[in-house]
Amino acid sequence: METFHEQMMFGDSLSVFLPNDAKDVSEIREIPDNQEVFTHSQMDQSVIFEILEYVKEDSHQQAMRTHFEDVCLSNEVGEDSEIITIEAVPADRIQMEHAKCVWYLKGCQRVAKFNEDAKNTVEIHMALFRLPQFDSDILVTFNNPLEI
Numbered sequence: 001m002e003t004f005h006e007q008m009m010f011g012d013s014l015s016v017f018l019p020n021d022a023k024d025v026s027e028i029r030e031i032p033d034n035q036e037v038f039t040h041s042q043m044d045q046s047v048i049f050e051i052l053e054y055v056k057e058d059s060h061q062q063a064m065r066t067h068f069e070d071v072c073l074s075n076e077v078g079e080d081s082e083i084i085t086i087e088a089v090p091a092d093r094i095q096m097e098h099a100k101c102v103w104y105l106k107g108c109q110r111v112a113k114f115n116e117d118a119k120n121t122v123e124i125h126m127a128l129f130r131l132p133q134f135d136s137d138i139l140v141t142f143n144n145p146l147e148i
Contacts (some may be wrong), residue, residue: 009036009049014138016049044148048141054132054134062101064128069138071124072109079111080119089127099129099138109148121147 005144007024018038023047025037036049042049055063064086072081096102105126110119122145129138 005123006036006125010051011059014049018047019117021058022047033057033102039084044145046143048139050139050141054130054135060088060101060103062132063130063137064105064126067128068107068124068126071126075109075111077109081107082109083107096129096138097142098133100132101130103128103130109114119143 003020007018007019007022008015012059019040021041022038023041025031031037035052037046039041039046052067055066056061057066059075064082068081068083072078084106086105089104091101094102105124105128107124107126109121109122110123112119124144125144126141127140129140131137
């Protein structure tokens, strides 16, 4: 059974529980100040925590789509992406006191690493914590490779 530890992030402003096998990517390479990135030492999974500027859209659902499209752009996936579901997280499941609402997205991307020709199929799970009072969004992205 996998065990977990509390990981402090962003200068001890936030904490999460991660598997003990999770490795802090900032120990390997430089990570922007607005991100915390962890990989699993035995799987090719990763989780990224980002503090971003609040996306002003007509709906929270559209803000979630905008963040997904930004990740697709960063990963250079072009048209090789799909949103499977977007849904609001029920208020009784939200544990971040300042979050006005939280949205969940499940998607898929076919992405090449390091300019390779072959593309990996990666299942994407995203949680968007909306913090309009701080003009911020917190985006959590879990990448789960399905086919490498």
